[in-house]
Amino acid sequence: MAVIKKKICLLGSFGVGKTSLIRRFVLNSFEESYLTTIGVNISRKRVSDSNETEYDFLIWDIEGHEKFSQAIQNYYAGSAGAILTADLTRPDSLTHLSSILTRFKTINPEASLVFCATKSDLVDVSAGVQKTYTDWAKDNKLPYFITSAKENNNVEESFIALAGLL
Amino acid sequence: MITKSTGYLFELRDTGLALFDENGTLLFSNNIFRRYCRQPSSLLNECFPETVGLEEIIRKIARGHQKTFYIENINRPGKKKDAVYLNLSLHHFASSAAQVVCFVWEVTSEAILKQRFVQKENEISLLKTRLAAKSSEGSALIGHSKKVETLRTTVVQIAQIPNINILLRGESGTGKNLIAREIHTLSSNARKPFIEINCAAIPEHLLESELFGYEKGAFTNAAASKKGLLEEAHEGTLFLDEIAELPLALQAKLLHIIESRRFRRLGSNREQQVEFRLITASNKNLQQLVSEKKFREDLLFRLNVVQIELPPLRSLEEDILLLAEHFMHLFNLRFNKKAEGFTKDARQALLEYSWPGNVRELSNLIERAMIFNNAKYIKKDDLVFQSGTTSDAKTWSVPDGGIKLEEVEQKLLLSALSKTNGNKARAAQLLGLTRDTLRYRLEKYKL
Numbered sequence A: 001m002a003v004i005k006k007k008i009c010l011l012g013s014f015g016v017g018k019t020s021l022i023r024r025f026v027l028n029s030f031e032e033s034y035l036t037t038i039g040v041n042i043s044r045k046r047v048s049d050s051n052e053t054e055y056d057f058l059i060w061d062i063e064g065h066e067k068f069s070q071a072i073q074n075y076y077a078g079s080a081g082a083i084l085t086a087d088l089t090r091p092d093s094l095t096h097l098s099s100i101l102t103r104f105k106t107i108n109p110e111a112s113l114v115f116c117a118t119k120s121d122l123v124d125v126s127a128g129v130q131k132t133y134t135d136w137a138k139d140n141k142l143p144y145f146i147t148s149a150k151e152n153n154n155v156e157e158s159f160i161a162l163a164g165l166l
Numbered sequence B: 001m002i003t004k005s006t007g008y009l010f011e012l013r014d015t016g017l018a019l020f021d022e023n024g025t026l027l028f029s030n031n032i033f034r035r036y037c038r039q040p041s042s043l044l045n046e047c048f049p050e051t052v053g054l055e056e057i058i059r060k061i062a063r064g065h066q067k068t069f070y071i072e073n074i075n076r077p078g079k080k081k082d083a084v085y086l087n088l089s090l091h092h093f094a095s096s097a098a099q100v101v102c103f104v105w106e107v108t109s110e111a112i113l114k115q116r117f118v119q120k121e122n123e124i125s126l127l128k129t130r131l132a133a134k135s136s137e138g139s140a141l142i143g144h145s146k147k148v149e150t151l152r153t154t155v156v157q158i159a160q161i162p163n164i165n166i167l168l169r170g171e172s173g174t175g176k177n178l179i180a181r182e183i184h185t186l187s188s189n190a191r192k193p194f195i196e197i198n199c200a201a202i203p204e205h206l207l208e209s210e211l212f213g214y215e216k217g218a219f220t221n222a223a224a225s226k227k228g229l230l231e232e233a234h235e236g237t238l239f240l241d242e243i244a245e246l247p248l249a250l251q252a253k254l255l256h257i258i259e260s261r262r263f264r265r266l267g268s269n270r271e272q273q274v275e276f277r278l279i280t281a282s283n284k285n286l287q288q289l290v291s292e293k294k295f296r297e298d299l300l301f302r303l304n305v306v307q308i309e310l311p312p313l314r315s316l317e318e319d320i321l322l323l324a325e326h327f328m329h330l331f332n333l334r335f336n337k338k339a340e341g342f343t344k345d346a347r348q349a350l351l352e353y354s355w356p357g358n359v360r361e362l363s364n365l366i367e368r369a370m371i372f373n374n375a376k377y378i379k380k381d382d383l384v385f386q387s388g389t390t391s392d393a394k395t396w397s398v399p400d401g402g403i404k405l406e407e408v409e410q411k412l413l414l415s416a417l418s419k420t421n422g423n424k425a426r427a428a429q430l431l432g433l434t435r436d437t438l439r440y441r442l443e444k445y446k447l
């Protein structure tokens, strides 16, 4: 069966761990140090959903979601799906994500979406820190995952879930 | 008409040039374009996988329905470790067939400048949010011990019951305010206000107007009306810390509010309805204050619908280490450090200390140990305990079965000697004795 090429964007405020999620998924590695992404860096990986449809994911790691310039609109254009990210240690990143999502939808109203709350290794999940995040996902009717790129938790699962929605 | 020489001309300006049909199939390219391609191919979306998903846009441009489209700062791995940055633009090319011209050129030096600048901006902004985050966030509920597990389940269960009054009991520094906030966060009123008042921190004569608010002219300085904290807490949570310090007159008023769910601003004769969850906290024995007539029994009865006991840190055993690590991670973030753990000695010292100041003291201790320290592991010497000995006199108590004073004395003598490696002069100093007295006591016990 032919492999289907799909453009997938990672959306979220700076420093929430977009690059780290991609690095974990594609290279299975993790970096502690923070290097701001500039422009767009695409990675490629084959993903199969549960029906064994095989996708060739072109994963867009984008900088500058804070603005909504023409350049950002062009980055978003043509996405089949997106992984939305917010940092469990920074509740403000969830507020940012809401506005990023609204803007992304104006460009790609049909795109499939999955939400990842990131850096679960830094918070006490058993104490319910993630509730605001999961509530937000439920309010927006999004499938969600509590992830850690550092501890390789739910990273692959998120991408596979997205493949299942395409 | 694009020819080989057109391609060459653009090479002189370091620009890649290519021509595609409306399906993105390559018709022509120059050397520079081919050099920047991700892989050699006759398809635009293989040369530049960044164009996957743009099929519709490319067709529009080829047919002249859209003029251009561009992608800025495409990252490509460079020769060494550094990235190369490219701009790519697509344009309608007016010819007989539907065609798209593509330009690619390098913008690495500008992008690197931008990278440095944005990196600094982002780092500053991250540091600011980290600083704002409270140092003890979430710490009251960390741990695997039975006590913490129980506390955690109680908090989750209680939070689900709307507007039930809760009294938090525990030594100072055990994180009563954190538990109060946690209950609020987990409750259905989480998005409503959480209002916190420390009854001991506000002078008695201000407390009443702070709580109840006032109408313009209610007293000399009341130039305008002001909402009180009770009103602010409407539909949310009101947390009164150190409730034992609430003056008797205000205790009566608070009781009235709890019973009637109504109150009046100072200088107003209009009663208002308020709904909130009331959480109170105290490190004092309120029952005893009742018997001393310093606290109203009827009020205590109302406040105490559910009582939650916060365990002192020293009773949490191994959880002390989990908490210490939690704070280490937190201060790693806050101070941009990379500590990975504690040495064996340091862990031992943390476990043996008596923690009179509880979690708050632990947080302060780790903070102090990390501020000026860049080591991977926090050592015992980095930990500056408040009370010099590992057990504070206040926390000593005679075991239920009783204890022989002479036995304790012998143990202390031996411990002092072992601490000083047998140096009697220093051991005497540690115990506040003269050398002669020490010698006398050692002889007495034949030590």
Ligand SMILES: Nc1nc2c(ncn2[C@@H]2O[C@H](COP(=O)(O)OP(=O)(O)O)[C@@H](O)[C@H]2O)c(=O)[nH]1
Binding pocket: A012, A013, A014, A015, A016, A017, A018, A019, A020, A021, A031, A032, A033, A034, A035, A036, A037, A118, A119, A120, A121, A122, A147, A148, A149, A150, A151
């Ligand atoms: N502890 C922890 N740190 C993470 C995790 N994911 C990312 N980080 C750190 O967060 C910082 C920002 O991550 P990055 O992926 O560059 O964020 P981006 O700006 O969204 O691409 C880096 O210092 C990462 O090491 C995680 O799962 N756990």
Ligand SMILES: [Mg+2]
Binding pocket: A015, A018, A019, A020, A035, A036, A037, A061
């Ligand atoms: Mg990044």
